[in-house]
Amino acid sequence: MKTVKCIIVDDEPIATQVIQNYLDKLDTFKIVQICNNALKAFEFMQSNPVDLVFLDIQMPKMSGLEFLKALQNPPKVIIVTAYREYAYEGFELDVVDYLLKPVSFERFLKAINKYNSISSDIVKIRDDSDPVLESENEFIWVRADRKNVKIRIGDIRYVEGLKDYVKIFAEDNMIISKIPLKKMEQNLPADKFMRIHRSYLISTKKITAFNNEGIEIGTIQLPIGKNYKDSVLSLLEKHI
Amino acid sequence: MELELKLKEAELKLLKAQIHPHFLFNTLNNLYGLVLSGSKNAADIVLRISSLLDYMLYHSTRPFVTVEEEIQYVKDYIELEKLRYSDLTIDITEKGEFKNHRIAPMILQPFVENAFKHGISKDIDNQWLKIDIQLVNSRLYFKVENPKNIDMDMDKSVESEGIGLSNVKKRLEIIYSDNHELDIKGNKDNFTIILNVDLQEVY
Numbered sequence: 001m002k003t004v005k006c007i008i009v010d011d012e013p014i015a016t017q018v019i020q021n022y023l024d025k026l027d028t029f030k031i032v033q034i035c036n037n038a039l040k041a042f043e044f045m046q047s048n049p050v051d052l053v054f055l056d057i058q059m060p061k062m063s064g065l066e067f068l069k070a071l072q073n074p075p076k077v078i079i080v081t082a083y084r085e086y087a088y089e090g091f092e093l094d095v096v097d098y099l100l101k102p103v104s105f106e107r108f109l110k111a112i113n114k115y116n117s118i119s120s121d122i123v124k125i126r127d128d129s130d131p132v133l134e135s136e137n138e139f140i141w142v143r144a145d146r147k148n149v150k151i152r153i154g155d156i157r158y159v160e161g162l163k164d165y166v167k168i169f170a171e172d173n174m175i176i177s178k179i180p181l182k183k184m185e186q187n188l189p190a191d192k193f194m195r196i197h198r199s200y201l202i203s204t205k206k207i208t209a210f211n212n213e214g215i216e217i218g219t220i221q222l223p224i225g226k227n228y229k230d231s232v233l234s235l236l237e238k239h240i
Numbered sequence: 241m242e243l244e245l246k247l248k249e250a251e252l253k254l255l256k257a258q259i260h261p262h263f264l265f266n267t268l269n270n271l272y273g274l275v276l277s278g279s280k281n282a283a284d285i286v287l288r289i290s291s292l293l294d295y296m297l298y299h300s301t302r303p304f305v306t307v308e309e310e311i312q313y314v315k316d317y318i319e320l321e322k323l324r325y326s327d328l329t330i331d332i333t334e335k336g337e338f339k340n341h342r343i344a345p346m347i348l349q350p351f352v353e354n355a356f357k358h359g360i361s362k363d364i365d366n367q368w369l370k371i372d373i374q375l376v377n378s379r380l381y382f383k384v385e386n387p388k389n390i391d392m393d394m395d396k397s398v399e400s401e402g403i404g405l406s407n408v409k410k411r412l413e414i415i416y417s418d419n420h421e422l423d424i425k426g427n428k429d430n431f432t433i434i435l436n437v438d439l440q441e442v443y
Contacts, residue, residue, distance in 0.1 A: 011324075011361075011364060012323075012324045012325075013324075013325075013326040014269070014270040014273035014274065014323060014324075015266070015269055015270065015273060015324075017277060018272065018273040021276060021277070036364055037364055058262070060361060060364050061362070061364075082263075082265035083262050084261070101265050101266060101268070101272075102265070102268050102269040102272035102273075103269075
């Protein structure tokens with residue numbers, strides 16, 4: 001998986017350590033720089049790519065919000081502050097999330113999950129033990145046509161793989177996104193989707209008919225691949 | 241009667257200005273960080289917060305406290321603020337029998353808070369605080385020095401001195417009208433306040 005390059009911008013050393021401690025628990029997130037003021041972050045970002053900024057508001061010389069306004073092409077930003085009153089302004093500036101100190105790890109993960117949802121790949125952190133995240137799993141975000149598109153998981157009928165791309169057939173539309181089918185499969189709930197063919201991933205609850213050769217979803221007929229036949233059929237038998 | 245009303249009014253404002261919520265949340269965040277990392281300092285910080293809250297909620301509602309109590313409050317406040325800085329030099333000089341004299345509560349701390357807010361916190365490369373407290377013949381001498389924020393011109397710093405300082409000035413006028421002198425001055429590097437107050441002895 002692609003590493004997410006993070007910087008922490010906070011003038012308080014202990015506050016920085018907390019975020020650092022949290023990020024260390026996540027394999028794909030790497031801290032590339034810690035800045036104790038916004039100007040240093042500004043300088044660092046001139047010559048280094050950054051994906052995600054953890055930003056405090058109250059800092060010497062330049063506040064987090066001033067810093068954010070000054071950026072031409074801002075990366076994704078998660079605000080971490082003790083100030084309750086700037087949340088509105090923060091969201092006006094398109095921040096991913098607004099965390100209030102002290103931040104619990106659970107709340108932090110929720111912000112990370114938000115980041116993952118809107119960043120280009122549809123990588124989601126799934127923690128089934130965490131009820132907070134459950135409602136978040138109803139949707140996935142995919143990159144399509146230079147936009148991030150939100151799709152309701154319940155609307156997906158089936159997904160067709162085409163080399164590095166997938167066609168997502170939802171209830172009302174079809175979306176093409178650059179992502180391998182295998183990855184798509186990993187990001188959809190395993191108990192609701194089933195791989196029936198090298199090229200097809202289907203939503204089990206959308207099945208309207210099946211036999212040994214294929215599956216029907218409404219008027220669409222899809223073949224069951226040779227290598228998938230045994231597992232698919234035994235799963236389907238269980239459901240009858 | 242009018243004086244009493246004024247005092248009451250200022251007291252109400254004082255109550256509001258006593259603690260900034262973000263100071264409390266930042267402090268709790270630092271405490272949280274200390275606990276997460278298993279720092280031994282965490283226990284001491286809990287006691288400091290407790291002592292600070294005790295003073296603010298109970299002691300400061302009395303008209304007068306001992307100078308010792310007021311100074312303890314200032315020290316607790318400084319200890320908690322200190323957590324936010326990695327490279328802060330603090331120099332406190334004390335002289336006198338502080339428990340033998342009384343002072344109106346929350347008179348000294350706003351000056352220290354101001355030093356953090358408008359001086360120390362604005363300049364990361366030059367962080368220091370110098371406090372001199374002397375009690376001689378019932379006269380309290382209180383001096384706070386801190387680096388002057390270079391980005392701020394004089395006009396702005398007066399404007400932004402905030403509710404804390406203007407409120408304490410009002411209270412000094414009401415409680416110690418002819419018995420105090422307050423001198424606030426800044427040169428290009430430092431910002432200094434000197435407060436002289438004639439206090440009452442504890443009987």
